[in-house]
Amino acid sequence: MVQLGTNRYGKAEVRVVHVGRGAGPGGSDLVRDWNVSSSLSGDLAATHLTGDNSNVLATDTQKNTVYAMAKKLGGIEPETFALELAAHYTGSADAISRARISIQEYPWLPVSGTGHSFARSGQYTRTVTVIDDAELGRSVVGGVGDLIVLNTTGSQFWGFPRDEYTTLEDAYDRMLATVVSAQWRFRQADADWGAVFPAALDALIGAFAQTESYSLQQTLYAMGTAILTAVPQICEVRLALPNKHHFLVDLSPFGMANENEVYYAADRPYGLIEGTVLADDAPDAGIAWS
Amino acid sequence: MVQLGTNRYGKAEVRVVHVGRGAGPGGSDLVRDWNVSSSLSGDLAATHLTGDNSNVLATDTQKNTVYAMAKKLGGIEPETFALELAAHYTGSADAISRARISIQEYPWLPVSGTGHSFARSGQYTRTVTVIDDAELGRSVVGGVGDLIVLNTTGSQFWGFPRDEYTTLEDAYDRMLATVVSAQWRFRQADADWGAVFPAALDALIGAFAQTESYSLQQTLYAMGTAILTAVPQICEVRLALPNKHHFLVDLSPFGMANENEVYYAADRPYGLIEGTVLADDAPDAGIAWS
Amino acid sequence: MVQLGTNRYGKAEVRVVHVGRGAGPGGSDLVRDWNVSSSLSGDLAATHLTGDNSNVLATDTQKNTVYAMAKKLGGIEPETFALELAAHYTGSADAISRARISIQEYPWLPVSGTGHSFARSGQYTRTVTVIDDAELGRSVVGGVGDLIVLNTTGSQFWGFPRDEYTTLEDAYDRMLATVVSAQWRFRQADADWGAVFPAALDALIGAFAQTESYSLQQTLYAMGTAILTAVPQICEVRLALPNKHHFLVDLSPFGMANENEVYYAADRPYGLIEGTVLADDAPDAGIAWS
């Protein structure tokens, strides 16, 4: 009367740091700081139904594999690492038909010219998700998260419908702030990963800054369009943009005018704008977002 | 060359607390403490492409609507509230073709017999997601999150394949701990919501406790099966179970034997087991998980 | 021109879980789930000035010691464990003149009558801080944290001064909610720890519930007094009570009256009330709060 549906399992959040000795600019060390999660699917009914683990590559083994592959592959781009790691799994056992690898990379900045000292940037997290399916092929999705941006002007919001619960006034000059979470799908599992990430990031930030915005949706669409234009290898961009409200404080009880100077930065609730921008000729997404 | 894909927008994390005055057991107050997120989709191309907001019901209005509906509807079950709120949106404007409402409910326990004093339970969060589509109908998904459970014995893990990166030893008696995140889909948008939640929760916890487990996958399947058996109105259960590893500490360097007494509770990495259990006659999920 | 001032070092957040096999009620297992931090001070100038570590008991050793002591001592009360662990350090080397041990205990509730299955309570964290100084003696501070409580009525706030920046209206019936952080100092390093904790906790919660409150300060004072009264071994209570504001939503724009039913639970800012209540004959605190 009951059946097993979709399932997968793996090791999440393996915190591996690779130091490329002398591999950085000018012979400095090169730090790659990653949070790697792997997830496998395939012929896994037995472990669910009877606890027969003969097809279950232990998640502990998956952890070990991340470390061993980090040694083997060295301080490469995270997209390449994810592709290699995924291929390792789908090539290792018939029971594993699909591997999903996601990586968060925390960027570090050199300090003080020693060649071995670094400070965590903190400005954003670079993200990668690779899926390798034995039958359906491979997909690569790059992205960025935790990037907080703000426009002090150049944003409006008016012309919206008014119903019985509407109290918001028209805004012709508001602050606009968001924590960018963007993911971009590549047409092929092959690109100059080290070059396309900063190109996409610059396009995204540039579009945020330069769009005279009538809604955060419009800014989202501009960001997606800018990335697709800057990096033709990308065919689809998905964005989730919380509208981190900055409300102008009412200073009139104190006899003061607030001429767009003093704001209250609210935590919750927040607007949440989610959307997708695609190239007209984008190939079908297939498994990329699963 | 570029087009708009799937999109939605709304107000996230509206923290509304409703006090039913005298509505609790014995004339005590009744507290419903919710985190409500709403999200709308429909005819929204204009705001993305040109900043024309004439179809964009402001997220501020959505916040107001949550509060007003809380007043109108009183301290009802969160599933009912979500259904009513979703129907309000799809019924309010042609441009809104779909509404998605999700609620997290934080349970409170009465203390001290005053009828007005409460302590946050902290043991779990109850969750609800309702989707109401003007064409495709309605779906209700209930669930639970943040529930941390542990078995001190009755769990094994062995018989898994060994490859070049495998170092894990067989375990015939291990600790098993997880933070349960479960979501269950109802066959219809109609049930005795106040009764089915504790029934599903009890079934889930009972299955965790009573399964002699050979893998967390097996426990997952038992949990899903127990819920489907206990609550026939539910047709599908999705679970995400992080394996919160408790490693036996090696005390041999100190001349001590560790007879399953002293454990190190690790943070990261953790196993992550995700799976679905369905009734054989489960209707198609349609929009329920979107 | 420069000198070393106060200093200490140690291992923080050792997550040790002890299972007392058959040691619980009715022969069930007994789980003690702790987050232990130790911190040592003494003759430590050399490591700061020259990197001479001959007096520095490694923090890794401190981690090992927590595990080994957990095995030796078994599933005892956290106050006793902290006292024993501290004494071990001050007795182990002349260079260590003081040890500070702090423990957070996460309570677990039995489920399903198996004797080996538990759910994390989540309602509060029990805390302990012990300081053992070779010259100045020992102190024990117990406490509770993460306890969220709420009164739906029985709280007022009026009669406060009004200056040029005051806009708050008098409140004659408001919600009162706080996350209790309380620490209580014992007269002596000896008590029936397993009995006094629930007695202090019950007194605290009872005082919160039963005080007809004109300010959170008044409630704080009542909580401290109740603990001192209920547990004479305690001579001082320190409380930090964030006032987690629940604002009545203005529903008048929607033609509705809000008769103390619908509230917005705010995140930030929050009031923060901190205070100490002492027995008249409390001995000097000495090192207890350092």
Place this chain on the structure above:
Amino acid sequence: MVQLGTNRYGKAEVRVVHVGRGAGPGGSDLVRDWNVSSSLSGDLAATHLTGDNSNVLATDTQKNTVYAMAKKLGGIEPETFALELAAHYTGSADAISRARISIQEYPWLPVSGTGHSFARSGQYTRTVTVIDDAELGRSVVGGVGDLIVLNTTGSQFWGFPRDEYTTLEDAYDRMLATVVSAQWRFRQADADWGAVFPAALDALIGAFAQTESYSLQQTLYAMGTAILTAVPQICEVRLALPNKHHFLVDLSPFGMANENEVYYAADRPYGLIEGTVLADDAPDAGIAWS
């Protein structure tokens, strides 16, 4: 039998953002993004004992005061703001004998040359604590938090004592990483705040990078010394440095040597090194750290 001890109260975490229109370099906007907490003490026995609030300046008023002062004072350095805000309170009512103001400042970086677009730096938080006591005078403590730094080499740890619980091996070349939390006390409530903060920060980071370290304590002492040397207006530095362990992964089971390349970044437990460095002629700290 019971008495009131030390106490204070206030509004915590007022999230105020001030935009100086055209006040930045080249006529760009200038963003100051603050989290302000204020706390008052004085003649407050009545509210604790009887709920008489006639001396209790409402925390809501304190919130309003932050906003009004932000308008009045404009986008000034946070130390100056804190001093002015504190003086406002102690000067406003006899009952308020002391004010404590703490500010966290989140730095923003300009992007894209628009003059109005910014990205949150994320690299660190700047901190300020000012105490103004009507009798005892004023103190200013600056600082930095959330700054994550790492040395890939140049760190050792050996020569530590070995007891029955010691298993750690000598390290002659280890990774060293920490999240810096530093606070520095000024000799006087007067300095070129905008200049001394980056000077102190640079000195701290430089000392971390350039110290050939035999213990994190030695690095701590070097950091403190560097700040005192670089900024003579500072007389005392307090640091809390978690040792964020990066453990070399044992790859030998896979037939690989790990030549300081692949590390596991652990979460917990962590070492915690706390210490103070003072100028020989540092004036007494008085109330500065209370």
